[in-house]
Amino acid sequence: MEDIKKAIVEFLESGKTKTKFYFKDIEKAVKDKVPNARTLQIKKACSALINEGVLIYYSTGSTTMYGLKGKGITEDH
């Protein structure tokens, strides 16, 4: 789990202009780094990072994206 969480954070930190990502983008990036990672494990790792306050959800109402807390829009706008 820790290696997946690390891969998620590294991927989200790597975005130069983009700061919010779809789960599928995260999933692909994680599977590139941790080939045996399963989708459900990646989802659980994302949820754990949300609960730890490392990640935040960004929702338009119809879709949801993930971002690093403190990067890009993270407060009310």
Added chain:
Amino acid sequence: MAFEPKRPQKKLNYQELRLYTDEQLKNYTEEEVKNFKPKHDIPKLEQLEDGPWPSFVADAKRYALRRHKLGQENLLINEDVVDDLLGQLELSYVHGETHWKHGGIVGVIGYGGGVIGRYSDVPEQFPGVAHFHTMRVNQVPSKFYDTNFLRGLCDLWEYRGSGLLNMHGSTGDIILLGTFTEQLEPIFQELTQVLDVDLGGSGSNLRTPECCVGKARCEYALYDTQEMCYEMVMHYQDELHRPAFPYKFKFKFDGCPNGCVASIARADMSFIGTWKDDIRINQDAVQAYINGEFPPGGGSHKGRDWGKFDIYAEVIDRCPTGCMSMEDGKLVIDNANCTRCMHCINTMPRALKPGVETGVSILFGAKAPILEGAQMSVMVIPFMKAEPPYDNIKEIIDRTFEWWMEEGKNRERLGETIQRVGLQRFCEIIGVPPAPQMVKEPRTNPYIFWKEEDVPGGFKRDIDDYRSRHAR
């Protein structure tokens, strides 16, 4: 079977929950409503009050007055919220464009859905709606409420929100319209800890499952929609609150093919009650309808004189597959060709009843987008038993989720993924063999792609030989 909750049920008492006195809740007169002028001039909106129908503008003005009479000391968000809402809408009518900004980092801790951020792009002009976030509350199955709950909810929303709500949104949730970010967590706390309800789904989540009234009141219900809806809500909590799907996903549970929650037109996975055996016929009652002793359709059209009941014109000739006939004065149904349209049963409910071996048909891939036409769901599983603990159905759901999470593109609904990769592939994934019920018009277009291994003896096809005669 008696309802067995998965967690202790809370008994609510409004007298313990209430935030306002009766005098505060009935704080204006009709005379005051007539003379009330909202904070902003809204001539365009007021035209909407001219027609014969009730207008949301009239309701909103009435409610704006009530908030002013309650006073800011009894409200946690701006008492002008409704005035400002009307003012901003008027401005949108003038400009011909919206002044809302959608989405953002709003929600409650740990939840990825249930709150939809909305902000005004003219907050200086309309500070009462600078934030106007929507909260979705998971409705109880079939929307049976206790008035203690409803009154408690309205008090809470009046105190911490705009007081405006929808009963219900198209997914079935209670939609609480408009509050500020700082109120989200306290409202969530009150909803879950005091009123004992949860937030619903939004975003790339499983959306709040919805069911028809089912066996609670309807004789047509062919499985317990409430039980199944409740079970799925409790079982798929993680999918409801922690978004990781490519896009939204909806379950809807219709107890019979009449489809009162329109699952076939709106749900990615539609569960529609059906039967496997023959329609039960009471020939004496059929004669009674023919003789005019029973009103057709349960008397639903008795307001006008439609003439004597004609079983051919009103039932037999209307059967979409022509599977009904009269032989020697008896009604005969070729059940193998019945498509479960329900018309005959609806018209002669005392004479015809669904069979006794009941379950669900499972259809996939409907969506009802705003900008394009609705896409109806496709029959994939003609019949499946629907009994607790629903492990057979959960297995199909799990396979569907797993495949769609893998194959679906961002912002692509399940039905679009199925269309892109083909229904045949989808059937292979969930392990269902092709059947005539999956074909849209099997009587006119029975075409199916057979694979070599599907056909006894197989077949050989030389693609190079074919291309020598047919250009790509």
